[in-house]
Amino acid sequence: MELFTEENATRVVQARNTGCKDARMRQILDVVIAHLHAMARELEPTRDEWSQAIAFLTRVGQMCSSQRQEFILLSDTLGVSMLVDAINHRREGGGTESTVLGPFYRAGAQRLPMGASISKDGRGEPMRVMGSVRDLDGQPIAGATLDVWQSGPNGFYDVQDPNQPPFNLRGVFTTEADGRYAFTTVKPSSYPIPDDGPVGEMLKSAGRHPYRPAHIHFVVGAPGFRPIATHLFMVGDPYLDSDAVFGVKESLIVTPQRVWDSARAASAGLPAPYWEISYDFALAHA
Template identity: 55%
Template structure:
């Protein structure tokens, strides 16, 4: 209360609830922090008014968020999973990576990227457990004008044919299974051997999985291979190549599929071609082309 017995701020009422809360923000607060807080409060209050929750429903929401926090560990971030299945992760990524049409589009990183994977020579086989249908990836890195990008560093990772990343099955899968790091040559090319990716479920044994079930949604991700492409002077690309015959392309649990990221996988049954890649039978062949955009700093010079 003020010295005159009057409230220093407006007292609460339902109609002006968001404005009343936002009026409490200090005058010295960072402008961006103020903007974010005001918008979040405005839309939260609008949502509550539109929903009209009962006390029991509101407590259920609080319990859900509490359970989500309890599920988080050093290797599992349930709040990121929640952001993923609500499409927020993809929306934030899209806002921050608006690129010209020719440039390769971003998609989400996912929780299973591993730093420090050693380089492999072009042509290496990254499948160490021997499971799955052989796949040869002959990739190319270029700039928007079509010039090859030499020396691009490319991280690659995917699940095995059982639908698990190596870090999810320590002691069951070989360490580093289906992970690789490659460097593009003077023609912007590199290639490697792996296996055809398969669909798999995101972790659904926690509150996010229960939410999906209540919403009548499945937890499956469309079959894909992860790529991170980095080169000096260019924007880093975090992306996937999706298998075109996967039944979950239009229903990816985290909304990661974009039309431009659906690859072409050709079945090759020519023994001579198989032999040229060190294979002994039929295999799949994919030839993705990654197009990099100059970084903003580079473009401003």
């Protein structure tokens, strides 16, 4: 019989998992227990501090709703989301770099014809986004889908802003034989992640700001290929090197070009001048 003591705590608790039939679950339980115990040994929290930690996590859960995901914000702002993403991207064999999905993805956006606008209210500076989806050998991928979403020029997503029409700045596009895609939107702006909850309090006490640099979200996938969740970031944004969720990668920073040519603007269905960005996505085979 081995009773629980400060010295043997980790071994005694892990020993209770021996009945676990699922090897991966057993490993997860053992590692989580080991790291939580190591944290307690290093920090030696007072009972009051541990109560505060539990109250904090309770409030994170209570803040969650169908419109708000405080646990994703917590994972994102602690860098865990990006670490998990980096590990998986390395294991999956290349292609366009991925980044956080973020808490504002909404399934069910409208499928739109190539070149269509995702802006339902026309507010903001017009922008055209175009490029192609290719495999790692540079061959175009037909039938690739691009699920696109972004915040408005005020920094809010449709789900946060009652003044935006539902599914504003969201759309799904499918490439044809040439693998090309194009859509119009408005220039994104930097924005604070929701900071009126426990994650915001954590950032404040750490002396951190809640801002993310301007970006457009993409989930790009195709049959037979590994889907990626990624962003395109705008060059020159003041928050590129201090993104609250650590999502920026050099390869995902694009330089919007100002287009003054009225004939080219007319062919894009936009007024001149407008902004234009071009980016080719590369997908790895599944």
